[in-house]
Amino acid sequence: METFLGIDYPTLWYLVVGLLFSGYAILEGFDYGAGAWHLFLRKDLSRRVAINAIGPLWDANQVWLIIGGGALFAGFPVMYATMLSAMYIPFMLFLMLLVLRSASIKFRSAEEMTWWRKTWDIIYFISNTLIGFLLGVVLGNVLQGFELHENFEYKGGIFFSFLNPYALMVGFTTLSIFMTQGAIFLLLKTEGRLHDRLSFLLKKGMIFFIISFAITSLYTLTFLPGVTDKFKEQPVFFILPILAFLAVANVPRLVSKKKYAQALIFSSLIMAFLLMLVAFQLYPVLLPSTISPEYSVTIYNAASSQKSLGIMLTIVLIGAPLLAAYFLFLYKTFHGKVKLDDTSY
Amino acid sequence: MDTEILARIQFAFTVAFHYIYPPLSIGIGLIMVIFEGLYLKTGKKQYEILTRFWLKIFAITFGIGVATGIIMEFEFGTNWSVYSKYVGDIFGSALAAEGLFAFGLESTFLGILIFGWNRVSPKVHFISTIGVFFGSMFSAVWIVVANSWQQTPAGYHIVGEGLSARAEVTDFWAMVFNPSSVDRIIHVWQGAFLAGAFMVLSVHAYYLLKGRYVEISKKAFKISLVVATIVSLTQLVSGHSSADGVAVNQPAKLAAMEGHYDESAAADLYMFGWVDDESQKVTGLGIPGGLSFLVHQDFEEPIQGLNAFPKDEIPTQVNAVFQFYHIMISIGMFLIGLTLYASYLWWRGKLFEKKWLLRIFAFSVLLPQIANQAGWFAAEMGRQPWVVYGHLKTSDAFSQEVSANQILFSLILFFVVYAILFLLFLYSLNKKIKHGPYIEAEHPDEFLKYT
Numbered sequence: 163m164e165t166f167l168g169i170d171y172p173t174l175w176y177l178v179v180g181l182l183f184s185g186y187a188i189l190e191g192f193d194y195g196a197g198a199w200h201l202f203l204r205k206d207l208s209r210r211v212a213i214n215a216i217g218p219l220w221d222a223n224q225v226w227l228i229i230g231g232g233a234l235f236a237g238f239p240v241m242y243a244t245m246l247s248a249m250y251i252p253f254m255l256f257l258m259l260l261v262l263r264s265a266s267i268k269f270r271s272a273e274e275m276t277w278w279r280k281t282w283d284i285i286y287f288i289s290n291t292l293i294g295f296l297l298g299v300v301l302g303n304v305l306q307g308f309e310l311h312e313n314f315e316y317k318g319g320i321f322f323s324f325l326n327p328y329a330l331m332v333g334f335t336t337l338s339i340f341m342t343q344g345a346i347f348l349l350l351k352t353e354g355r356l357h358d359r360l361s362f363l364l365k366k367g368m369i370f371f372i373i374s375f376a377i378t379s380l381y382t383l384t385f386l387p388g389v390t391d392k393f394k395e396q397p398v399f400f401i402l403p404i405l406a407f408l409a410v411a412n413v414p415r416l417v418s419k420k421k422y423a424q425a426l427i428f429s430s431l432i433m434a435f436l437l438m439l440v441a442f443q444l445y446p447v448l449l450p451s452t453i454s455p456e457y458s459v460t461i462y463n464a465a466s467s468q469k470s471l472g473i474m475l476t477i478v479l480i481g482a483p484l485l486a487a488y489f490l491f492l493y494k495t496f497h498g499k500v501k502l503d504d505t506s507y
Numbered sequence: 508m509d510t511e512i513l514a515r516i517q518f519a520f521t522v523a524f525h526y527i528y529p530p531l532s533i534g535i536g537l538i539m540v541i542f543e544g545l546y547l548k549t550g551k552k553q554y555e556i557l558t559r560f561w562l563k564i565f566a567i568t569f570g571i572g573v574a575t576g577i578i579m580e581f582e583f584g585t586n587w588s589v590y591s592k593y594v595g596d597i598f599g600s601a602l603a604a605e606g607l608f609a610f611g612l613e614s615t616f617l618g619i620l621i622f623g624w625n626r627v628s629p630k631v632h633f634i635s636t637i638g639v640f641f642g643s644m645f646s647a648v649w650i651v652v653a654n655s656w657q658q659t660p661a662g663y664h665i666v667g668e669g670l671s672a673r674a675e676v677t678d679f680w681a682m683v684f685n686p687s688s689v690d691r692i693i694h695v696w697q698g699a700f701l702a703g704a705f706m707v708l709s710v711h712a713y714y715l716l717k718g719r720y721v722e723i724s725k726k727a728f729k730i731s732l733v734v735a736t737i738v739s740l741t742q743l744v745s746g747h748s749s750a751d752g753v754a755v756n757q758p759a760k761l762a763a764m765e766g767h768y769d770e771s772a773a774a775d776l777y778m779f780g781w782v783d784d785e786s787q788k789v790t791g792l793g794i795p796g797g798l799s800f801l802v803h804q805d806f807e808e809p810i811q812g813l814n815a816f817p818k819d820e821i822p823t824q825v826n827a828v829f830q831f832y833h834i835m836i837s838i839g840m841f842l843i844g845l846t847l848y849a850s851y852l853w854w855r856g857k858l859f860e861k862k863w864l865l866r867i868f869a870f871s872v873l874l875p876q877i878a879n880q881a882g883w884f885a886a887e888m889g890r891q892p893w894v895v896y897g898h899l900k901t902s903d904a905f906s907q908e909v910s911a912n913q914i915l916f917s918l919i920l921f922f923v924v925y926a927i928l929f930l931l932f933l934y935s936l937n938k939k940i941k942h943g944p945y946i947e948a949e950h951p952d953e954f955l956k957y958t
Contacts, residue, residue: 217618217622218618218619218621218622218623219618221570221573221614221617221618222614222615222617222618224573224577224614225606225610225611225614225615227577228577228580228606228610229603229606229607229610229611231577231580231581232580232599232602232603232605232606233603233606235580235583235584235591235595235598235599235602236595236598236599236600236602236603237599238595239591239592239594239595239596239599239673240592240595242584242591242595243583243584243588243589243591243592243595243906244588245584246581246584246585246588246591247584247585247586247588247906247908247909248908250585250906250909250913250917251913251916251917253581253584253585254585254913254916254917254920257577257578257581258920258921258924260574260577260578261574261575261578261924261928262924264570264571264573264574265574265927265928265931268566268567268570268935269931269935272935272938313670313671315907315908316908317908320908320909320910320913321912321913466595466596466599466675467596467666467675467676469675469676469677469679470596470597470599470600470675470676473600473676473679474599474600474603477600477603477604477607477608478603478607481604481607481608481611482607484607484608484611484612485607485611485615488611488612488615488616489615491615491619492615492616492618492619495618495619495623495626495627496618496622496623496626503625505621505622505624505625506622
């Protein structure tokens, strides 16, 4: 098998996909999170400011979902096909909510009527909340494994089985960390009374996060067998849960000192460390089979050919610096507090 | 209904709906680049007004294009899992390139394009406009490459058998430049330019008929007319070249396009007609031997008809393929006539004197849209029963683990959400057009001030 820097291609692609998903979680995390606070903001003007805080950024942030999905399709077609077709209903709901969310951003401020804006506010709030929640639910299902038989044939439930207790818990945890992330981001972008209101809301958000995070962690350690095996084999990776824990503890400290930019970095790190934790624990499995480990989808039996992975790694090496440059320029241009003008939503 | 039919209906519906928007974005993007370029070059405020006005319509179009495009990306996995595993190795790298090179470019610069007027210099703004436009052009490249590979596979080999069979890349550039991709990319770009140019022509023809924004509308109309005339004429070339490719690579599709059944006989070229699959006859008006002439420059030369192929390797909906193909051609010809006539009047200095012509232009926005849709339906239905030509059949490609009820559920959801989305699109388009580039009542001499 071909390698680069001593790492085989499927593993490298696993890191690429992991990086893209982390980027997606961090960037769209504050977009979705900001939206999940929408109905907690009372005045029309506050809600408009909140939407315009993500206004120039959310389209770009969404690129991470599109590239992440493409990278999964390209590098691990078996994983992409098996997961999406087995999780048909949650993914269809997710996609539909994404469309409704885009529509509410675009159309909300197009009319002055109260009923019009209220309706879109509700759609915007619900879609953001459920998107965050559903992403967590899918992750929860992946962690538990699917009922996969020979040739990755899925024979599990098809309509409501994705709504199991563990998945729901991961869903709430994901939503809560998005909400924490979103509130911190909005604090960076707002001033005055809206800012005060948000710092009050952020405290509630952090409590929501810490409680659901604690419950999910305990449940994982108690009921998911073998979840700590990997760490016993390679104790050096105990650093990941420790780092995640430190990041979790650091966010409230920074918030109380009103260091919001640093708090945003640390709440992003929480997501990054938790995803690394998941990635390390699963590796080289992508999707465990609950029937037999030999039926699991792994990075080796799901991967595209060496040739194809090599091409795609080249594409990434060329494309990633370009994308990074675009993002730096975009975020630099829209740095600072929201100022509404004639181009705003 | 069974899973396969439902999955096909869902894919056709979602992709057809999606395809209303990206061609418009590409086409309006081109016109915006011209407007803004002229603004920077001449410094005339009228071009800035036009750029800002069309940017508003572009933003809505682009937004819906992205929202409905994300669905396409994931629908391959949800509804076509066998296909996804089969083509992932090939399709995947095109999709990854699309995401990184094209979508990344257009989506990041979109924010600056729409919200950056007061934050960046005019030059940087113009560069952003070009960035978004090029991004959308590149997007089309990679998506059409992937689709063309399904029509005319190249640079690959098949590994494995049965359920685990899949295509793997052996030669990346041969895959990218497969026999049909270049013709089809150019043809698709041209279709997109026409969609945008006729949108601009239509709106400004409407203003001219109403006597509003007369001066800037004349400018915008003339610029778009130049684009529309050049593109509709040159599209004939890429269309012909594309059909030549079909004759070589997908002979059964070519036969279906003209309703040609005879195993080996000279084939006719129809203006319009109706194919009866039972009697294998076409009723209509055509040039005897015309297709033979176009392909071989000889009216007598035989062309393989549908009967020359195994029954299970030819499209079943021959009449549909025929009709869609001919709708596209007829519209293309009509647009050539329309733009040439308008250009002739312009040369004679009488362009804006004929009200009936402006009225036709006002409605003409629909024509490239219909032609784009019809062209894709002909291409995709003509490829049947294959999803990957010669290798994987559509009936083997859908997700086996998904039930008909699940698809029915999502299909209804799509119908409802897309219907709302379409109404909102029309509503806000209408509102922006009615409102116009600036409020005339408040600025009666706005235009004079600028020139």
